[in-house]
Amino acid sequence: MYFKSSIRKNPETGELDGYYRLVESYRNAYDRVCHRTMLNVGFLPEVSPEQLNKTRKHIMERLGGQQTLFKEQDSIVEKLTIELWNRLITEKKVDIEKSHRMIDTDTMSHKQAREIGAEWIGKQVWEQLKLSSFLSSLGWREDSVQLAATQVISRAVYPASELKTSWWIEDNSAICDLTDYNPESINKDKLYRSALKLYSIKDELEEHLSKRTNELFNLDDKIILYDLTNTYFEGRKVDSKIAAFGKSKEKRKDAKLVVLAMVINLEGFIKYTAIHEGNMTDSNTLKQMITKLHKHTLPSHKPTVVLDAGIATEENLKMIKEQGYHYVCVTRTKLKDFEHAKENGQVVHTTKSKQEIKLQAVTLSEQTDYFLEVNSPAKALKEQSMKTSFEKRFEEELEKVAIAVTKKSGVKRIDKVYERIGRAKEKYPSVGRLYDIEVIEDKQKRIATEIHWEKNRNRDEQKQSTIDHYFLRTDLDVKDEKSLWDIYNTIREIESSFRCLKTDLDLRPIYHQKDDSTMAHLHLGILAYWLVNTVRHQLKAKNIKHSWSEIVRIGNTQKIVETIGQNTYNKYIQIKRCTDPNEGLKKIYDALCIKHYPYTKRKSVVHKSEAKKMKPTVNGEFRLIDAQVGLIFVNFA
Numbered sequence: 145m146y147f148k149s150s151i152r153k154n155p156e157t158g159e160l161d162g163y164y165r166l167v168e169s170y171r172n173a174y175d176r177v178c179h180r181t182m183l184n185v186g187f188l189p190e191v192s193p194e195q196l197n198k199t200r201k202h203i204m205e206r207l208g209g210q211q212t213l214f215k216e217q218d219s220i221v222e223k224l225t226i227e228l229w230n231r232l233i234t235e236k237k238v239d240i241e242k243s244h245r246m247i248d249t250d251t252m253s254h255k256q257a258r259e260i261g262a263e264w265i266g267k268q269v270w271e272q273l274k275l276s277s278f279l280s281s282l283g284w285r286e287d288s289v290q291l292a293a294t295q296v297i298s299r300a301v302y303p304a305s306e307l308k309t310s311w312w313i314e315d316n317s318a319i320c321d322l323t324d325y326n327p328e329s330i331n332k333d334k335l336y337r338s339a340l341k342l343y344s345i346k347d348e349l350e351e352h353l354s355k356r357t358n359e360l361f362n363l364d365d366k367i368i369l370y371d372l373t374n375t376y377f378e379g380r381k382v383d384s385k386i387a388a389f390g391k392s393k394e395k396r397k398d399a400k401l402v403v404l405a406m407v408i409n410l411e412g413f414i415k416y417t418a419i420h421e422g423n424m425t426d427s428n429t430l431k432q433m434i435t436k437l438h439k440h441t442l443p444s445h446k447p448t449v450v451l452d453a454g455i456a457t458e459e460n461l462k463m464i465k466e467q468g469y470h471y472v473c474v475t476r477t478k479l480k481d482f483e484h485a486k487e488n489g490q491v492v493h494t495t496k497s498k499q500e501i502k503l504q505a506v507t508l509s510e511q512t513d514y515f516l517e518v519n520s521p522a523k524a525l526k527e528q529s530m531k532t533s534f535e536k537r538f539e540e541e542l543e544k545v546a547i548a549v550t551k552k553s554g555v556k557r558i559d560k561v562y563e564r565i566g567r568a569k570e571k572y573p574s575v576g577r578l579y580d581i582e583v584i585e586d587k588q589k590r591i592a593t594e595i596h597w598e599k600n601r602n603r604d605e606q607k608q609s610t611i612d613h614y615f616l617r618t619d620l621d622v623k624d625e626k627s628l629w630d631i632y633n634t635i636r637e638i639e640s641s642f643r644c645l646k647t648d649l650d651l652r653p654i655y656h657q658k659d660d661s662t663m664a665h666l667h668l669g670i671l672a673y674w675l676v677n678t679v680r681h682q683l684k685a686k687n688i689k690h691s692w693s694e695i696v697r698i699g700n701t702q703k704i705v706e707t708i709g710q711n712t713y714n715k716y717i718q719i720k721r722c723t724d725p726n727e728g729l730k731k732i733y734d735a736l737c738i739k740h741y742p743y744t745k746r747k748s749v750v751h752k753s754e755a756k757k758m759k760p761t762v763n764g765e766f767r768l769i770d771a772q773v774g775l776i777f778v779n780f781a
Contacts, residue, residue, distance in 0.1 A: 145182065145204060147196045154187050161187050164196070166203075166228060182237045183228060191220060199224045207238060247717060252709035258318040259301075260722060261729055262699030264742045266297035267322040269675045272360065278352050282345065290325040291338050297323070300672035301696055303650035306335035318704045322742060339664040346667055350416055353674050357413045361681065365409045367631060368437070368447045369638040370455065372405040372429055373645075374422060375652040375666075386659050388422035394652065402654070404645075404666060405429045407437060412637050412677045417670055419663055430460045434467055448472060448620065450635050456617070465619060472632050475615040479515065482506040491625045497522075503625035506615070516616040516628050524612030531611065534575045539597075541568035542581070546595040556591040558583070565595075578603050645673055648692040679736065686735040698728045704743075 146169075149162040164185040171177055188196070195218060202216065202225040216222040232238045270276065270293050279289045295309070298319055302312050310330050313319060320327040342349070357363065374392060376399035381387035387400035401422030407415040416436050420429055434449075448470040451460070456473035464471045484490075485505035493501050502519040545564045548554030555561060561583060569576030584594040622628045645651045651669045656662045676692045683690065690698070702725045708718040722741045725733060733740050 145207075146200055147185070148179075152187075154189075156187070157189075161189060164188055166200075183231055183235070185228065188224075191224065195221050195224070199228065203229055203232075247709035247711050249709070252707060254705055254707050256706045257703045258321075259316055259700045259702070260318040260321070260704050260742060261702030261725065262301045262696045263297055263317060263319045263322055264702075265679060265695070265699055265732070265736065265738065266300050266675050267293070267319075267742075268736065268738050269678045270297060273353060273356050273674065273678065275352075278349075282348070287325065288338070288341070290323045291330075291334065292342060294319055294323045294325045294330070295335055295338050296342075296668065296671045296675065299668050300649065300675045300692075301699075303648075303669070303672070305655065306332040306339070309335060321704065336661065336664075339668050340660060342671065343660075343664040343667040346417075349671070350414070354413070354415050357411075357674075357678065360678075361411065363409060363411060363413070364445075365415070365447050367410050367450060367634060368407050368415060369409070369450045369635050370405070370407050370430065370433060371452050371635065371638045371642070372403055372420075372455075373642045374401040374403045375646065375654060376401050377662075378653045378655050379657060381657065384657075384659055384662075386419065386421050386662065390423040399653070402662060402666070403429065404651075405433060406638065406641065407433050408638050408641055410634050410637060411681055412641055413681075414641070414670060414674065414677075417667075419666055430455055431463060434464060434469070437469075446470070448631065450632060452635060461619075470618065470620050472616065472618040472620065472628065474632070475515070475617050478610050479506065479508065479517075479615050482508050482515070482517075484517070493626050493629065501629070503629055505622075505625060512619075514618050514620065514622045514628070516618075516622075516625055517613055518616060518629060519613040521612060523614075527611045531575060531607070534572045535578075535599075538568060538572040538575050538579070541571070542579075542595065542597055549592045549595060556593075558585050558590050558592050561592040561595070578607060641673070641677070644676060644692055645669055648676065649673060683732065683735050688732065688735055690732075695732065698726075698732060701726050702729055 145166055147164050148167045149164050151160050152163040153159070154161040164187070165181045166183040166185055167179050168182050169177060169179050191199075198216070198218065198221045202221070206225075206229055216225070275296075276289050276293060279292060280286075284292075294313070298309050298313060298317065301319075302309065302317070304312065310332050313327055313330055320330070358365065374390065376392055376394060376396040377384075377387050378399065381400045384400070386402050389397075390401045390403070392399065392401055403420040403422060403424050405418045405420060407417075409415060416433060418429070418432055418436075430451075446468045449464055449472075451471060451473040453474040453476050456471070456476060461471055461473070483506060485507055490502050490504045493503060495501060499520070499522040501522075504517050504519075506515045506517050508515060542565070545555075545561060545568070548564075549556050549561060555564065565581060565583075578599055579597050580600050581595070581597045583592050584596070585592050616628055616632050618628060618631075620628070620631075649669045649672050651666065654662055654665060656665050679695065680690075680692065683695075701723075703723045704720060705723060706718060706720045708716055711717055720743075722743060725740050730740060732738075
């Protein structure tokens with residue numbers, strides 16, 4: 145409550161004076177702030193604004209059932225408080241008897257239990273990254289900003305198609321309560337258009353988010369990581385310019401692909417992304433990224449680029465060096481004719497996984513770069529296990545071919561037999577070259593009669609001798625072997641980023657048939673990853689190392705529940721309240737410095753009105769557009 149004045153002519157003095165009313169503000173059923181006059185107080189020429197404020201405070205204390213410890217010293221304030229309080233009770237403007245507000249438990253029911261914990265985390269990070277203010281600065285309308293926040297947070301919490309996302313918002317999530325977007329106006333077409341609009345400002349968003357995360361966490365990007373992955377399409381994609389057949393990471397040779405390239409920093413934050421055709425080779429994707437990086441990097445602040453072997457061609461390394469950057473990579477081929485540097489000797493290092501690796505610098509003639517041999521028993525064990533498994537499968541394929549040439553109805557034609565052997569070698573290229581295969585044929589009938597094979601000892605020994613080590617290469621001035629290995633080992637961070645995008649954020653497969661929708665779909669997943677990595681980076685600093693899917697699972701334990709019941713005035717009171725977070729969610733909230741409850745106390749009153757027309761819902765049922773007669777809504781945490 146508060147005092148509101150208007151200028152009127154005072155009949156007693158004949159002059160203009162302030163006429164006071166005691167007013168209450170509230171929210172109606174449509175979430176609009178309204179005001180109603182509780183008392184017409186009249187002219188108060190001898191009461192100062194300070195005295196009115198004290199009077200209002202004392203009335204609010206009495207309304208809340210509080211009693212002051214000290215008696216009011218101002219007689220005018222005390223007299224005015226008693227007078228107005230008695231009028232409020234006499235005129236039945238306030239209800240001071242709690243028994244009259246009691247709800248009949250038999251009339252209570254619960255409805256619309258919705259998830260809010262993970263959405264609350266996403267909303268806080270959205271504001272932390274200042275995305276709302278950034279979009280507004282580009283001239284976006286408020287409702288467009290609210291829809292964008294709703295869509296990106298939803299993509300992070302519930303990665304799905306636009307249609308399924310609209311259903312999820314309708315039935316399962318309280319995300320619109322946080323973003324203030326009307327849930328009834330959301331549909332798949334609006335979500336499609338919003339995703340396309342976000343993709344249209346892709347470069348501006350990446351630049352803003354890159355700067356913002358650097359400011360938030362005091363990052364300097366001394367080392368950046370570059371790698372790429374691909375994801376496949378479901379459908380023919382006949383008219384697509386970007387979908388093409390290539391080498392699928394998921395072994396989907398039957399599906400067309402699109403390539404996603406990313407530059408990230410050591411903390412897993414994306415700096416730049418690019419989308420390429422599905423048949424683009426790894427080594428041809430780097431130039432665009434280095435050009436973009438060069439535009440946004442100060443000449444005095446050139447980071448070191450860490451690459452995987454597939455991208456580290458001599459041409460790419462030369463280009464990186466010409467642009468003023470340093471590089472660290474794995475050599476594309478096993479080195480030959482090298483010598484171990486005698487001055488340093490071999491260094492034994494224990495990794496975080498308690499595995500020992502041996503590091504030793506090597507020298508090559510006609511090479512100015514620094515090369516480091518990494519000998520890893522754990523890698524040898526893994527590679528040996530894979531080699532044995534592939535050899536077994538390859539021999540099983542050869543056995544099928546050999547059995548077929550002995551059967552009456554089997555494949556015997558010599559060209560078909562060689563074709564089947566070639567397919568087996570193509571399927572297992574790493575071990576296929578280790579075998580000598582002999583096909584005995586009947587030259588007159590042009591059919592195969594027998595097939596023999598054995599492992600070539602020399603090639604197998606050569607493969608075995610290199611299975612436990614690989615070589616790192618850099619143009620940096622390396623102080624010690626361990627520092628170079630630590631720098632390269634950071635490439636695991638980008639592998640973790642791809643794993644999160646594909647698994648936790650469900651970036652595969654792609655069902656969109658238009659190229660612009662495909663681009664928008666991938667970009668939306670990348671925006672969701674910004675939220676995810678911002679959350680996980682802060683949690684890691686507090687030694688909470690959950691995956692994103694686990695964080696969402698814990699967040700979904702907190703719900704919003706609406707309870708409705710009838711009081712003794714035959715009015716329906718509806719309470720919307722968050723459940724208490726469990727201990728796991730409290731730990732996450734505290735680590736992120738987030739309040740345990742999204743809502744503060746709000747009261748909404750629905751005035752008497754007749755129920756009008758019915759509106760069909762998604763599942764075919766009908767519900768009232770207008771509220772029930774006499775409903776009172778109260779939202780609080």
